[in-house]
Amino acid sequence: MPTGHQDDPFEDRLGAALRQTGDTFDTDRPALIAAGQARGRKLRLRRRAAVVGGAASIALVGIAGALVLPKGGTEAVGSGPTPSAPASSTAPQTVSAERLIATLKQLLPEGKVSGAEAWGGGGVHSMPSVRLVHDDGEGGGAISVGLNRVEPGSAAAREAVSCPDKVYVPYDSCRTSRLSDGSMLMLFQGYEYPDRRVDTKLWRAELITPEGEQVSVMEWNAEAEKDAPITRAEPPLSLEELRAVATAPQWRALVPATSDGSKKAGASGKPADPAPTFTGSAVDMLVPLLPKGVKVVSRGGEGDFGYVVVDDGKGQSLVQVNVQPDMRDVANELYGGAETLPDGTLVATQQGPGEKGGAGVVMWTADTMRTDGFRVVISAFNSGAQHTAATREAPALTIEQLREIALDPKWSTQLK
Template sequence: MSVDQHSDPFEERLSAALHDAGDTFEADRGTLTDVGLTRGRRIRARRRAAVLGGAAGIAFVGVGGALLLPGGNGGGEDGRTSAVSGSEVTAGAQDTPAPISGKELIRTLKGLLPDGRFSGEEGRGTDSSLGPFAKVVYDDGEGPAAVGVGLQRVKPGGSQAREATLCPDKVLTPYDSCATSVLADGSKFMMLKGYLDPDRRTDTRGWSAVLVTPQGQMISAGEWNSAAEKGEPVSRPAPPLSASQLEELATAPQWRAAVDAIPKPADWSAPPPRAAGPAVLERLAGLVPDRLDVVSKGSQGKEDAHVVVDDGKGRSFVRISVRHGMSDLVGEIYGPVEKLEDGTRVATWEKPRKEDAAGVVVWTVEALRTDGRRVMASAFSTGAQHEDAALGTPALSMEELRTIALSPWWDDLE
């Protein structure tokens, strides 16, 4: 397979993305910044089931959007929202094939794996409102390992389809390798080899492969070198499948047929508008004080962006999040809230990191406008979220972060 190896690839992150849903989403739940993001995404999940809950079993990540959790309590308030697409589904659509059960998906997965012993079988069918997946604990004689496949239907050519096969930015998450390619039929493919923990405090490895077809079929396959992502000891040096075997698993035609059995969304445009990633990044970079040098930058999805700045003494990671439709967060803004004349609510806080990195301090300003637009700006006293502190405090002051969060430049982003 011909691949383009990325030397400085994309957010969130085999491991950071693993914390992005399931146990949290926030790439680094030790910071109050991520507490704020968790609040916002929890509310959005309640409306659109964009994030699946539950920690039973393994989470597989296709960085840009292919996040598949075996357990879960997602689902819309009416129970008819698709967790795999975030859009309401058309019940009993005439052009959708008959549902495929979780047992059938498990049987397909086992049939595609090399000979070995199987246990810990879990699965959901294509008619599940939580999204279909199949997972087994596979042992080829070298140690038990979790292996699974998750299925999604995404809008062809849409943002989720485009972002699902983007490699993570190493500023956000360290990993061994990430490669992408375009297959003969126009499908996009990504393979990522990384770790559960950004700081490598455990030896748990996670390898994932994501395939997105021109028709909007998304298949995410993942494997670990333990029987589960968390709570199980490392059982072998590396996951059981080689890169070529993992690719064969993800690209097997059986999964495409199964995706076709997922009910089609009634309206791809149902989710609220989102800010455009490149524009968010451009404006963040333009708001950085002139006294700082921007040494690297990147965007995550459509709503988040970051820059790494240097004040001559060390580097700081600066992150911005711009979201719409957050009016129902008014009562949940963290800490003391200041209300401005135009009705905008502003909160600031500073906290040390509790996980992953030593001595890191995070300063955050959150601004919630009356139209429901929420802007959160954070600065870290390190150039990468998983690294120890490079400075005593972030390179940007709290007042400078406040200027960024309250900038009118965010007001016309759609």
């Protein structure tokens, strides 16, 4: 029987919260992706390898829906007057919605624009974003742009321009390249739904400059990313046009001066003490802890996230692990009703359907937290990938084996 929390422990909690209102509200996905990549470790409960595919789960309604703004945000505006959008040398903290719309319109090829709206950021949410529907005569397609700032060279910066692992996200093409100015650019051609239940195409460009400016551009071959009829064979911008929009210098002047994940000062006004970090490799630590009789077919991940695909002779099974230092402030949310061991460690187990739509896929999870807040979460699936159909009746590892691995004291030796 499931105990404790019931959410997928590898999903960004922000995305999970947004999905709860997915049939009612609308918000801008590129800005959320950028924010999710820059947010602190407390919210980083997602699969790093699926950062592009995870984007699909954050979307709410379509481009044409009403834009719901967080408190302190700047109101969105429709496609009214479009003043010019000259570049400036200093990025403002709040950008006018009109300027965002005008900038995107100027960068698009000839065609009809409708449903344009934008949010200029500001307040506690500093990610400007804009979206619209563009029709070049072949059918309308949604286009959306989000802006953010990340720490240069950080994990968030690397993840943003790293192609996802096909174990998690199927796609047609993905490549990352370094531009002449040192910026990194990822161009992704895939699908809105990882399980391809609807063939809505999602193409995406992700740019990270050496200064940490982040530009996320996404487009679909439908007028909304979800629950909208396919209107054209391909998204409205070719790959080269998508690249041109993402790398346009106009966006860099509109990127916030600070990131949404910037460090906060403590009550004394001094910067908070650095948080503990996991310095090892989760996948390297996972492999020796696997039970005898399972063969590792493939592996991936880095740092605090890792996965292996194993085969015990009965079919492939995906096993993934995530470790997170000091999660004590959300322990009540994660472990309500969980088992408490004599040493104070919290343990929650869960057996249920896989979240990503593969036919017959189930997910078994052991979720543990030590008294210092160090969290180790391990899940196993009865398929070699979440988005493909089940290949076996049950995962290759039992709940008891997952629990034993998650509780192994070796995990704590890499916490600094």
